[in-house]
Amino acid sequence: MPLKRRAFLKMAATSLCALPLGIKARLVYAGQRIELTLQPEQRAWFGDSYQPTRLWGIDWEVLRLKQNQPVEIVVKNHLPEATSLHWHGLRIDNAMDGVSGLTQQAIEPGEEFVYRFVPKDAGTYWVHTHHNTYQQLARGLYLPLIVEESTEYPVDQDHLFVMDDWRLNSDAQLDLKSLGNMHEWSHGGRMGNVLTVNRQIKPGIKVRAGSRNRVRVFNVANSRIMATEFSGVDAWICAKDGQPLAEPVRVEGPLVLAPAERYDLIVDIPTDWQGERPIYEVSTQQRFACAFWDVLSTNVATRRDKPVALPQNPLLNLSDRSADHHVQLMIEGGAMGGLRKAIYQNKSMGVRDLIQHKQIWAFNGVANLPDEPLLTVRSGDVVEIEMNNNTRWPHGMHLHGHHFQADSSRYQEGVWHDTLLMERGEKVVIRFQAGLPGKWLIHCHMIEHQAAGMVTWFEVSA
Template sequence: MKRRDLLKLSAAGLLAVPGMALADRIAELPRLRLELRREQRHWFAPSGDPVALWGANRDLLRLHQHQPIEIEVINLLPEPTTLHWHGMRVDNAMDGVSGLTQAPIPPGERFLYRLTPQDAGTFWAHAHHRTYEQLAHGLYLPLIVEEAEPYAADREQLLVLDDWRLGRDGQLDTGSLGNLHEWAHGGRMGNILTVNRQHRPRLGARAGERVRLRLLNAANARIMVLQLPEWPIWILAKDGQPLATPREHKGPLVLSPAERYDLVLDIPEDAEGGHSLYHLAHDRPLETALLQVSGSAGTAARPAPAPLPANPLASLPARAPDHHLQLDMTGGAMGSLRQAVYRGQMLGIDALVQQRQIWAFNGVAGLPEQPLLRARPGELVEIELHNDTRWPHGMHLHGHHFLAESGLYPSGLWHDTLLMARGDRVPIRFVAGNEGRWLLHCHMIEHQVSGMVSWIDIRA
């Protein structure tokens, strides 16, 4: 019996054992204990001193597609929090959005998330309560949902890209959190880049290997422009959703905060030695990691890589949408925002700034009481995003993947997070999925907290 068939039977058995009560079946689900806590680790400090961060009792979550699991989250932090399962199509009550889908978990308390991963791919879990602060503290962890059969590669390498702001004492500069000037511009930028919470780590590989490379941008606001060695590279998946045919890629790869890519990287036979990976900053390239390639793996020339198995994602029907609307993004420094509705009241720009609201969606700042859209499961939705600001934005829709017509990306990619340049008009299309209230916001997190957030309501 193949592993995928065993997993399906196991999952079905949890739902259909004769004479077993629902409570008993739930109690038999595999459970994972996840502690959120403060700790000091020698993760990345250039001085060699440990840096105090917020994290969990593990650095990576690995789940299995279609296998139900319970994740008991225990909050050992000094303030309330939640966990959002970014990119995963979960029940709405499990989406982890403070104030929308659940109450925050108080310090010392716990919350049981019940998940059944629908899609295999590269995802992540991160705080969704005071996110601009907790994400800057490092409260996230990468999450891999494994395919039923391992992908044919010699090596798998996960690269979690991040930037951090350290003070003169070598610790996180928490005093600068909440800087309104940064919120009105590009968001919080750090002064040190890391890969897997390490400063310029050395990564091992062998010449001739085929590497599956999983990339995640976990920064609060920094757009990562990653320059890989100029070897054969293909895009396997974007935001956890496989391409039908892997697409060859050349040049830098741009990742908005929260975006992920799965790549295939073929290391040439004559590549022994050190090869730097760079972030292409505005003024100069910054080395983020060094790939140390040792002697040959003895592999002959390879054919183009095979695609990943498709996930059970609904295809888009070729017809007019059931719902069409435009989302105008306004505000920020040098923007045209003069007034907006905030908590039911129309406020001028000076009053908005007093409330720390600097951005708006369709003239509304902050999370509105009424949804941007009401739809039924299975309906086709089109939202035309218009970035009428001077700044780029990474737009994220919870619980869904969508197709987009954007010049910044190749055609045919599914997204849960989309980078938009200033002035862009980008229509996105998706099929309304699970019932519930799903957040739509900018994942330059400082933009979200200062106005760029809304939600859609899906009900049968």
């Protein structure tokens, strides 16, 4: 049994704000060429009583690019394993999508790869490994990525709120023995016992009383669905998965995020606050403070006006377009799912054989990446995928290289997503315009589910 979260909370050193050795603060767009080094990283989460926790990471705290400015990002692999980087949510050339084995060869240790693209959408995205993802993401190989709007949005401060879920052993090191546990793969995925925000345990987010803040909330966990409660503040959602909402929507109740989902919030801090005010994670029975507002009392004038919408990104309005294609995606398998057989690597297999190959989930009767695409479409076509979650588990469905709209009851109509939480038994139709030519993945972003079968692809031709 993994240690319980509470045990680790007790051990945690009080908010260490300094960046660990080898991590640089904010990589701001600095001309055309940027270098990222993938490297081992240490975090002294538990003070002097334990060895620092050894992770994998990238040598920056955050990467900030500018909308419509071309970049060349040289990624140097100083890790002991091959890897590749996926630019999650960016609509860029397929050859830059970073899926090893599909869009590029993995970057070997000591080698480098140059990603070249133009970020055409402003917003909140992230970069993460797409090679042995269930292991490498669990080790922490990701980086928040912000594409700045060309006109600055009016807030006093812009904060990251990157939530992660780590599984540590009693030595406070990554519990690597539990990677690949088939029981977890067939259930909700691999859950951690330590929650961090911005790679820190219970950090303070420095704000001024009465200020208006943009807070970019990410769930970068392998599989845990997070729920964050920002109580006592006025908060609005102004973007989902990087894409602005037509009108900001007030946050009512906890903000629920499937792995890989992001929300941009506008948060007004009350004028009479000072000192520490907790922010809670409430997805489990163990409601606890995962971070706090560290409020400096000042005489900032209160803003009582509703926040304005962010400028829209160049996405096609789908409301007056009928679909050129409509396909079904039946999601099956998992524990208590009644899956009897599926095709894996072109062979029909019973469940026992599938489990031997570490497969237990299927899309349309096929476990893992098929040779043939789910569908082939032309760039510019409007596509509908009817996703049917015929399993006993929630899933976070992610489409590479595209944003889509969904008829899900959980979200407002017209909201754009690159990742969508689906409840057990739920059916959702997603709609999008096929973008750049190439091979694009559709997969569950509960990464153990993806590893165990929940992945397919579609092809866009010119």
